[in-house]
Amino acid sequence: MNDERDGKVATGADWIIPALGAAFAIYYLISIRELDWEAKVSGVFCAVVLFILIGIFAIRTAVGLLRGTHYLQITSLYEDHKLAVLRSALFGLTVLSVAVIPWAGFTLSTFGFLFASFMWLERMSVRAAAITAGALALGGYILFILILRTSFPQGPFERLVSALTGL
């Protein structure tokens, strides 16, 4: 963990990845228990090595805590309230924009996501945010859908352009 205090190493939040890794390895081993040996040998090998590495990590952490070279701290993922709100807003808007793609299509969902992000995160004026987001969404539509023919779900904008121009 990067977070250090008086030369001591913080531990706590750095157990999220090993815990997720161990949980996934257990699920993986359960999912392959009925399979032929050849189909599971590589996965078993990786899972066993992962358990050994997590075990060493646990012993190191325990020894560090006993010797006083480590200290417990689980708030490293949440530095301050303002930053946490901004980051959550960005991630939340991303999730929302992905959720509406099947109905809004690429261009409108991208425009909505960028417009809301610029307004909220950068405090842009409505006009500047709309022009910047509109230009970027339109550029993306031309590059990814018209030129590269990415098969994104069609939304009202794509259907309208297609009906008007035949593109």
Next chain:
Amino acid sequence: MNLSLTVLSDQFLLNFSYLWLIVIATTIGIIIGAMPGFGSANTIIMLLPFTLAVDVEVAMIFMVSLFVASHMGGGITSILLNIPGNGGSAATCLDGYPMAKKGLGQQALVLSFVASTVGGMVTALMSIFLLPYIARLAFYMHSVEMVVILLFGITLIASVASDNMLKGLIAGFLGLLIGAIGADSIYSTPRGTFGFIELYDGVPLIAVLIGVFAISEALIMMESSSVLSETGMQMMKQAGWKETWEGVVMSFQRTWHMIWTGIIGLIIGIVPGAGASIAAFVAYQQSRLYSKTPEEYGKGIPEGVIAPESANNGCASGDLIPLLVIGVPGGTTAAVMLIVMTYHGVQLGPRLFIQNPGLGYGVFITMLIAYAVMLFTTLPLTRWVSKLVMIPTPVLAPIIIAFTLVGAFAPRGYMFDLWLTLLFGAIGYVCRKTGFNVVALLIGVILGPMLEANVMRALRISGNDPWVFFSSPVGNILWAALAISLAIPSMVQWRRNRAAARIAAA
């Protein structure tokens, strides 16, 4: 495989007559190389109607130019945004991004372009003259040796890219296990798919790449209003042509470095499946090992940009050698080229150099010309492209997310892949905040299916004898090297701790 001057001069003339096509292909290649999710293989597939309609010589000029340009383009976003355009440019992030943060983005881009050009040209020239000899290396690499090389790759990346080797190894092996998701290649039974049919083909690599790099980086970026430090911002505002020239001088002061790391890329590229990501990390690790200032690596040192970029492009030459000499593609793009060449009735393997030597050697002549063309088209661009990092992060982060998500969707066209990208974005964010290296995680996912395929092959051939992995002399040497690479960092750390304890006691 007799090489004649007539064949070479004919190929030079042919390539010069298609200079316009090389310019178009390299421009497309650099753009798609810088866009995660739009690899050269996908682009060539999308442009198959063109490559199938024209003569095979013209098709090869187009495909080879696009292929090498995409290798070069991958470094742009690695340096400026800490988002590798492809696996081969993941190692460039280690020193390229710190250079950009210090306001040396323009110099870093020039270093990357010059190193790519020198690495690519030297290895293309070497390939022309040494083709018959270096191709034999591939014959020593069987499934047993490949298993050790792949494990070696993971441990190397864990030790090179991480501050904490144990966390790097955990990330790497978690990546390998994620790479083992999907139906197995023999019985087609699903494993670890959580019931999602979209995961039967395995975890899509682009979703992992974009999630752990682009999405998590965008979330981390929000911590400050600019990617650049204050001094970095001042330097970038004043940057002009002088910085481009400075980058050129910095590069040629390290000419030998560019050459030998390019050769590492060539040798690793020849091994089918080993790939540019391993080549770039091995070159980076070797560069640090022989450096007088190894402690400066990771903080923004020119050699840390040169080594992976030169190797990444050296690997491009190596990738094509097994395709031409034994008909085995070294990577995905080479596999697409194989399909196009087969469609045109070209017989690959030793017969190619008897029946159509011009086509075989012409591939490397195209590379030479494409690299020369790219140097003149990319260097003037560095002054403006490097300004990208001056955009405030609250504007840059949403743009990165919006446009990289397209790359996650494009290869398979599943909405599922977008959700998976967001999941890996969250995992990548936690990894970064808690010191687990995302590069090791990504490389693990890339190497997972290759490891499984080679383990299965070795066991099948040996009748399920696990001792087969210790049966080959080359493999055993590689096992020893693997053990040493694991032991050395721990020993160095132990000695440092002991020395520190002695000083504290005194």
